Amino acid sequence: MTTDPDNSDFRYPLRWRLMDGAERLLEIVWPRRFGRFTGWLLLLPALLLVGILVLGLWQMAESSLHVLDRNTFLPSEEYTLSNYGTIWQSATYFKVIWRSVQGAVWTVVFTLLLAFPFAYVLVRTPRAWVRKLLLIALFLPFFIGQVVRAYGILIVLGTSGAVNDVFGLIGVGPYRLLFNFPAVVFGLVQYMLPFAVLMLAPALTSIPQETETAASSLGANWLRSMRHVVLPMAKPGIVGASLVVMTLSLTDFAMPAMLGGGSQDFIANAIYDQFFRTADQGLGSALALLLVALGSVLVAVIIGLFGAGTLGMGEKK
Amino acid sequence: MRASPILSEVTKTAVAGQSHAVRVRDVTMDFGSGSSPAVDRASFDLEKGKFLTILGPSGSGKTTLLRMIAGFQRPTRGDITIGGKPVDAAPPHRRSVGMVFQKLALFPHMTAAENVAFPLKMRRFNPAKTPARVREFLDLVKLGDFGGRRVNELSGGQQQRVAIARALVFEPELLLLDEPLAALDRKLREEMQLEFRRIQRELGVTTINVTHDQREALVVSDDIIVMDGGIIQQHAKPVEMYRAPENLFVSSFLGVSTFIDGQVAEGGMHAADGSLLRGTPVSVGLQTGQRGRGAIRAEQIRIDQDQGGLSHCDTVLQVAIKDVIFEGERLLYTAASPILPGVDFQIYHHDPEAFDLYEVGQQVWIGWKAGDLKVFKAAD
Numbered sequence: 001m002t003t004d005p006d007n008s009d010f011r012y013p014l015r016w017r018l019m020d021g022a023e024r025l026l027e028i029v030w031p032r033r034f035g036r037f038t039g040w041l042l043l044l045p046a047l048l049l050v051g052i053l054v055l056g057l058w059q060m061a062e063s064s065l066h067v068l069d070r071n072t073f074l075p076s077e078e079y080t081l082s083n084y085g086t087i088w089q090s091a092t093y094f095k096v097i098w099r100s101v102q103g104a105v106w107t108v109v110f111t112l113l114l115a116f117p118f119a120y121v122l123v124r125t126p127r128a129w130v131r132k133l134l135l136i137a138l139f140l141p142f143f144i145g146q147v148v149r150a151y152g153i154l155i156v157l158g159t160s161g162a163v164n165d166v167f168g169l170i171g172v173g174p175y176r177l178l179f180n181f182p183a184v185v186f187g188l189v190q191y192m193l194p195f196a197v198l199m200l201a202p203a204l205t206s207i208p209q210e211t212e213t214a215a216s217s218l219g220a221n222w223l224r225s226m227r228h229v230v231l232p233m234a235k236p237g238i239v240g241a242s243l244v245v246m247t248l249s250l251t252d253f254a255m256p257a258m259l260g261g262g263s264q265d266f267i268a269n270a271i272y273d274q275f276f277r278t279a280d281q282g283l284g285s286a287l288a289l290l291l292v293a294l295g296s297v298l299v300a301v302i303i304g305l306f307g308a309g310t311l312g313m314g315e316k317k
Numbered sequence: 318m319r320a321s322p323i324l325s326e327v328t329k330t331a332v333a334g335q336s337h338a339v340r341v342r343d344v345t346m347d348f349g350s351g352s353s354p355a356v357d358r359a360s361f362d363l364e365k366g367k368f369l370t371i372l373g374p375s376g377s378g379k380t381t382l383l384r385m386i387a388g389f390q391r392p393t394r395g396d397i398t399i400g401g402k403p404v405d406a407a408p409p410h411r412r413s414v415g416m417v418f419q420k421l422a423l424f425p426h427m428t429a430a431e432n433v434a435f436p437l438k439m440r441r442f443n444p445a446k447t448p449a450r451v452r453e454f455l456d457l458v459k460l461g462d463f464g465g466r467r468v469n470e471l472s473g474g475q476q477q478r479v480a481i482a483r484a485l486v487f488e489p490e491l492l493l494l495d496e497p498l499a500a501l502d503r504k505l506r507e508e509m510q511l512e513f514r515r516i517q518r519e520l521g522v523t524t525i526n527v528t529h530d531q532r533e534a535l536v537v538s539d540d541i542i543v544m545d546g547g548i549i550q551q552h553a554k555p556v557e558m559y560r561a562p563e564n565l566f567v568s569s570f571l572g573v574s575t576f577i578d579g580q581v582a583e584g585g586m587h588a589a590d591g592s593l594l595r596g597t598p599v600s601v602g603l604q605t606g607q608r609g610r611g612a613i614r615a616e617q618i619r620i621d622q623d624q625g626g627l628s629h630c631d632t633v634l635q636v637a638i639k640d641v642i643f644e645g646e647r648l649l650y651t652a653a654s655p656i657l658p659g660v661d662f663q664i665y666h667h668d669p670e671a672f673d674l675y676e677v678g679q680q681v682w683i684g685w686k687a688g689d690l691k692v693f694k695a696a697d
Contacts, residue, residue, distance in 0.1 A: 214422035216409045217387055218483065219439035228435070232426045 057292070064285035075282055083286035093270065093287070097294070099181070100266040104250040104298075107188040111245050112238065114189065115196035119237075120230075122197065123204040141194050150258040153187050154178065179261030187255040192248060196241040203237020204230075239306045246302070247295050267291045337398075338523035339363040339386065339491060344395030346381050346547075355381045357547040358395070363525065363540070368517050370526045370534040373544035374570070380495060382544070383527045387493055388412050400490040410439070415484030415522075416493040420500075421476055423468045429479045430455065430464035436487045454482040457516060474505050481516060492517070494526040498533065506530075510537050531571050535559065543567045564600065565610060565693045573615040573649075575662045578695065581609035585632070586692050590656045595631035596690030608695040615665040617689040620650065620675075621682050630684025636662060638679045650675065652683065 012020075030041070066075035067082050087093045122134045141149065156162050157177040167173030177183060207230060215225040231238070253268040260266075265273075267287060274284030339362070346356040356378040363369050373379040384390045386397055388409035397404055404412050415436075423432055433451045442450070455464050458478035468476060477497060484492060494513065498506045514537045517524050528534055534541050535555045543550045543558065543566070551563045562568035569576070577594065579586040585596040586609050596611050603609065619627055627633050636652035639661065650664040662683060668674060675681050 208420065208422065210418050210420055210422040211424065213389055213409075214416070214418055215424075215435075215439075217389075217412075217414060217416045218436035219410045219487065220435075221408075221410050224439060228439075229424060233424075235426075 057289070060285040060288055063281050064283075064289055066282045068280045068282055073279065083282045084290075086283060087286060087290065096265050096267055096270050097290070099264065100250055100268075100291075101294070101298075103181070103185055103188065103256070103266060104246050106185045107192055107249040108242050108245045110185065110189045111192045111196045112241060115193055115200055115241065116234075116238075118193070119197045119200035119204055123201055124209070138194050138197055141191075146191055146254045147258070149191065150187055150254055153183075153190065153259060157183065157186075178259060179263055181260075181264055183259040184256050184264045184266075187259040188249050188252060191252075191255060192245045195244050195248065199241035199244055200234065200237045203234045203240070207233045235306065239302065243299055243302055246298060250295055250298070251291060267294075337362045338365040338367075338400060339525070340396075340398040341382075341386070342396045342398075344382065344385060344392045344397060346378070346385060346390065347393040354378075354393070354547050356385070356392075359544075359547075359549050360395075361542060361549065361552055363523060365523055366521045367539040368514070368524045368526065368537060369540045369542065370528060370538040371542045371544055372528060372531060372534040372570070374529055377544040378547035379527045379529075379544045381547075383493055383495055383525065386491070386525065387414055387416055413487075413490040414493060415487065415489035415491070416495065417477075417480045417484045417497040419496045421480040421497065423476060423479055423483070425468050427468070428464065429460060429466050429468065429471065429475075432468065432479055433464075433482045433486050436483060440487050442487065450486060454486040457485075457519070458482045458512075473501060474509065477501070477509055478512075481513070485516070485520065485522065488522075490523065492522045492524040494524065494528075496528055499528070499530070506533070507536075513537055535571075543570060545570070562599075562612075562691065565612065568612040568691060568693065573663050573665070574612045575615070575618070575660065577611040577613075577657060577660050577690075579609060579611065581605055581607045581692060585687065585690065586611050588656050589658060592656055593632075594690060595685075595687035596692045597688050598692045600692070600694040603692065603694055609692045610695045611690045611692045613685055613690045615649065615663040617685055618662060618664045619684050620652075620664050620666055621684075622675075624682045627682055627684035629686075631687040632690070633682055633684040635680060636683050638675050638677050638681060641675070641677060648674070652681070 011017075030038075063075060064083055065079045065081070066077075067080055068074075069076050118134065118138075122131060122138070125131050125134075144152075158164070159174050159176065161177075163177060164174040167175065211229060211233070212225055215229045216222075220228060250266075251268055252266060253272065256264050256266040256269055257272075260269075268291070271284050271287045271291070274280045274287060341359055341361050344356060344359045345354050347354040359378075359382055361369075371379040371382060381390065385392050386399070388404065388407060388411075391405070399412060399414065424435065427435065430451050433454055434447055437447050437450060438444075451464065452461070455461050458481050460475060460478050460482065463471065463475060466475075468479065471479065480497060498509050498513075501509060510533050513524075513526070517537075526533075526537065535558075538555055540552065541555055541558045542552045545566050551558060551567045553561070553563075558567065559571050562571065568574060577586070577588070579588055579594070581598065581603055582593055583605055585594050588594055594611065596613075598609075600609075619630060621627050624633055624635075634654045634656070636654045638650055638652050640651040642649040642651075646667070648666045648668070650662075650666060652662045652664060653660065654662070664683060666674065
């Protein structure tokens with residue numbers, strides 16, 4: 001039995017018809033015979049993005065090879081490595097670089113120590129309201145910019161801030177809690193925590209609850225089950241979170257600037273000073289490239305130690 | 318010499334306590350919130366070295382009961398004793414219980430041998446003796462040469478074997494199996510069922526298995542408990558469970574049966590037209606005139622072209638064939654009788670010679686013995 005399609009009451013859903021229309025339009029704009037170039041087309045936005053980045057790096061590399069002429073305040077014509085020499089010989093820049101690396105490492109350590117339990121409870125709690133509360137706590141900071149948060153920390157940790165008020169109640173202090181290295185790390189940890197939790201939560205979710213149950217039935221108490229089962233299985237997430245926190249902290253600007261009070265500059269602050277205060281583009285570019293190199297080396301070391309497969313990308317064979 | 322009655326009583330209890338590897342008393346799991354308990358006053362004893370299967374549909378409470386024995390959940394009420402020791406307050410890692418999980422839960426970051434060594438390490442087994450022990454148990458499950466393989470390099474059946482070795486290597490007093498075979502294809506599942514039985518007998522380890530697969534329960538077990546709605550319906554040996562179900566649920570859950578509603582009568586039950594179907598009352602307190610439900614298994618109904626071929630039967634009916642299903646080793650007929658409207662008889666027929674016996678629409682005779690039609694109280 002056949003039905004006349006024109007007399008039938010049946011109509012495809014609106015969304016299907018819209019998709020059909022879109023497909024017809026696509027056939028005009030990008031005909032099927034272009035099919036084998038479609039992959040490249042989809043890659044185009046990424047290529048643009050990386051292309052601009054590479055172009056910028058190339059230009060910075062170029063300008064890092066010219067010193068600033070102090071008479072004309074223009075970059076010199078001839079190519080020279082003296083900007084790198086200046087950094088190499090400067091005890092100040094060495095201190096700034098060393099401080100940045102130390103700051104990044106400490107931030108990774110403290111952030112992971114705090115983020116792991118947070119992510120674990122977030123993933124494992126049987127109570128829906130606890131998970132909701134933790135999720136709100138996780139995403140709320142994203143709505144508040146880094147500068148505003150740093151300013152908040154300035155108020156809370158200030159000499160007449162809430163923390164020193166509490167010290168006052170028990171008869172100690174006030175202490176100078178701001179404008180030192182721990183204050184910067186504190187700010188960075190506060191800033192990085194949500195990123196780390198977001199990287200860890202999927203890794204922990206992918207560990208079946210039954211695996212932990214099995215460990216306990218095989219004789220492992222909670223601590224040993226953590227050490228021998230959960231931590232090794234969560235390694236991809238831990239490595240990923242470390243990489244993100246490490247690179248973001250190493251290149252951070254706002255926290256050292258605001259919570260360090262000028263005495264705790266990281267590399268990004270030094271770069272800023274060269275570009276916008278002394279207007280020495282060459283030295284600024286050299287510092288920026290150094291930061292790129294330093295970050296790349298650190299990432300390479302971490303990936304080399306733990307393997308790229310641990311990032312949860314690519315198939316393990 | 319006459320022992321004092323009190324002393325002999327105490328001795329008897331002590332002996333009984335020793336031979337019972339597991340003792341479950343009035344164990345209840347109530348998740349609250351007004352729903353009926355997941356497990357309701359379950360009690361049973363399990364002798365040392367025996368293989369018990371808890372059989373039931375999903376949601377029957379069988380897994381909850383198993384998890385309480387393992388220590389993953391604490392009963393709302395009731396007591397559990399393993400090896401003579403009450404374990405109510407003991408966390409899982411302090412119980413001498415090995416468990417094979419539904420999804421196996423092997424550790425993917427370890428090799429097969431490391432998985433098997435894990436419980437030994439956690440239970441502080443002598444490190445010098447660990448390699449030999451691991452080897453011994455890998456051999457037991459026929460994986461002697463696969464110790465160095467990672468879990469994802471093993472086939473499904475091999476992973477099952479690693480999970481068994483891991484659960485047994487520390488010589489627990491009790492082995493629990495939480496439907497580990499459910500995900501396997503039929504051939505492998507039946508092979509592993511026999512493997513479980515072989516290993517269990519070789520080691521003599523007391524075992525509790527949970528499944529919804531009635532064939533598995535009948536094949537592997539010394540004892541079967543059928544659960545439904547959180548309540549233990551029957552606890553019996555496989556043959557007894559199959560041949561003498563105590564209630565309608567057990568009767569319908571095991572095997573293929575035809576159910577007939579009618580009035581309970583002396584020596585059977587009355588069909589709608591008043592004729593007597595010979596049967597045997599089973600439910601306690603079943604009275605003549607009450608509404609009842611008869612159950613008869615597909616293999617207990619005989620089928621023949623002539624009434625004369627069924628002279629050994631107590632009840633004989635003429636029926637019309639409605640459907641024939643060829644199942645390979647047997648035929649399954651569906652047939653209906655005019656005096657029993659709404660009843661479709663399910664009849665297994667084994668005939669090693671005939672290609673096709675009866676056709677749809679054909680009038681044939683069926684019959685059964687009075688002992689085979691079990692009459693229960695009608696379900697409310």
